[in-house]
Amino acid sequence: DAKTTQPPSMDCAEGRAANLPCNHSTISGNEYVYWYRQIHSQGPQYIIHGLKNNETNEMASLIITEDRKSSTLILPHATLRDTAVYYCIVRGYSGGGADGLTFGKGTHLIIQP
């Protein structure tokens, strides 16, 4: 699976949009971008995933650049409960393969009141 690069930490004001970047310049055609977050002392929580089109769900939006070498996770109205470590993960899908996820160190997002 391709490697990802994320800033180690970011701050965002409560109520504002939090934009978390991720670089995955070596991503290949069948690899998806997944985002998880981990609140202190809890298990990782799935947020969203995508291949090449932008995706939105009740938690967040995922914007993937046209060349797929980077992406941005957007939390539209950040709250204090969104303070967590956010992981960007690239994972291949081959219609049957089941690789373990490769986590980096993620971005520690701190929402300021």
Next chain:
Amino acid sequence: DTGVSQDPRHKITKRGQNVTFRCDPISEHNRLYWYRQTLGQGPEFLTYFQNEAQLEKSRLLSDRFSAERPKGSFSTLEIQRTEQGDSAMYLCASSRTGSPSQETQYFGPGTRLLVL
């Protein structure tokens, strides 16, 4: 879905003792994964099962570690002769098979192990 559950949530043991953790996946999820997470690091993949078959093991899974999923439902992870370096959070995840959405992994709350 009731979510992935893990038991116990916390375990303190002395070096050299054996410990066993249990994971109950989301019902009807046929894939089950084990990960380990040390302080300040992201989770690291250990092994996974599809139904009762253990299909992949990471090189992190030393001979002291063994995992089972005898009936294709819950799984156990046993660590024999624990060492202080085994202190970590042990995470379990489960997924279906099929499309990328179906193969999304959902994690449990983890078991935090401290080896004294």
